[in-house]
Amino acid sequence: MSHSALPDHAEDVSRPRVLVTGAGGFIGHHLVNHLVTLGYRVRGVDLDRPAWERTRADEFLRLDLRRASDCASAVRGIEEVYHLAANMGGMGFIEFNKAEIAHDNVLIDANMLEASRREGVRRFFYSSSACVYPPFRLQSPDAPPPREEDAYPADPVDGYGWEKLYMERLCRHYREDFGLETRVARFHSMYGPLGTYDGGREKAPAAICRKVALAKDGGTIDIWGDGEQTRTYCYIDDCVEGIHRLMRSEHHEPINLGSDELITINDLALLTARVAGKRVQLRHVPGPQGVRGRGSDNTRMRDVLRWEPRVSLEEGMRRTYGWIARMARSARRSAAISGSTRAPSA
């Protein structure tokens, strides 16, 4: 059955019934929109509903996937699972909350796999991370972008990365031992509108957009470290398209999903200022920086999916900045009206 050829918004029960976990979160919410547009019947599950927009999922269940019984409810009657729920955040969050992250995600991931097996789910997508790559390979800003096989010998980012790498293996064991068709993407820093932009869990592109939006023209924004660390950032529309393409493919080994447009944090800040039409000074302050340099090697993605991300960083940041600037300014206005003194996060 070719799911990608399904008509938009068909109401018949022949539409495949899929589950998106983490559907209240950034990628999960966008993925729900994508799958609904493609004609799937979508159940969304999360601790909370999406913060900024109504879900388009056919049904939305608020469940705690750390509990096996909630995972069983989540997968009931489901044919395919897109599993994105996780306790996670940007560099500052994953650096200082290793026990909580590892504990919650081990429970969520193992319980979701087991519930899917018991329910007879046919395909299971797992959202892994570039944090599975060993920091020892990524010690300079121009380190070669890791290929999929470079995850071994294993030495992932502590806490969050170890849990992701182990879960990749658990997916493989469930495929080999029980025939559950698992698909695994290693995400490389996704960004876009409708994602967390303050509070401590935000990632670099969102934090930079917020800082630039709240800075005066000619003002100063803080950058963690010297800002010479490099990353690639993948726009959310490309991310959800890549997820769906991988799910429909027959490739079951982990695969990089990211853009290959490498940029330093300093240049990302200057690009954002240009998009915003502002001049800003960068002030370098102490803070967690993660690995020194990490790109996405997309060779396998091109081979397997016959596709790669299309949205340029400049265009993606333009769309992201527009949304975050509106949200951050309106939050500041509301705080001023209510007399709140809450400081913005780093």
Ligand code: NAD
């Ligand atoms: P997000 O934090 O926006 O979304 C995750 C969602 O999971 C949240 O809405 C959260 O409420 C939900 N969740 C957490 N604990 C839960 C629980 N016990 N029960 C039910 N739901 C729970 O994160 P995101 O950016 O959308 O990331 C989605 C997935 O992709 C995660 O697995 C993450 O590790 C992975 N990932 C994301 C990136 C990225 O750049 N955003 C990079 C690498 C990997």
